[in-house]
Amino acid sequence: MSSAVEKTVEALELLPEDMQEQAATYLLEQAKKYHALKQAIDEGMADVEAGRVVPWDLEEFLKQARAIPRG
Template sequence: MTSAAEKAVEALELLPEEMQEQAAEYLLSQARKFRALKQAIDEGFADVDAGRVVPWDLEEFLDQARARSRK
């Protein structure tokens, strides 16, 4: 087991038994969110590197939104 995993186990063991399951689920949930966020960021950088991203013009967006709202 890695040092970080050993520390996590030790920390969970220090908690009262009735809190351990909830704490472990929370840690797992946060790790999954981190992994999903990292994957989304990596995909975004891949899009930039592949030229699939264009600069966003806020003024143009607002003009289009205003035009749509007038219809």
Template sequence: MSSAVDKAVAALEMLPEDMQESAADYLLMQARKFRALKSAVGEGLADVEAGRTVPWDLEEFLAQARQETKP
């Protein structure tokens, strides 16, 4: 096992038994979120490299949003 895995296991074992399951679930949830974020960033970078993006103009966006919300 890797050093990080050993540390995680040791940390979980230090917790009271009734807390171990929820702590492990939390760690797993965070790992899944990280993996999803990493994938989304990779997709975004691929879009940039392929030229599928355009510069974003904040002022233009705000002007358009204000126009759409006028009564």
């Protein structure tokens, strides 16, 4: 077992029993969010490296947005 896992288990065991489940659930949710963010960044960087990304022109975007007829 890794040092980080051992420390996590130790920390959870120090909590009152009625708090352990909630703390473990929170930690798991944060880890999943981190993993999803890392995947999104990796995908974005792959797009940049493959040349599938173009610079975004804010002025052009605003000009086009303002030109859209409003109903």
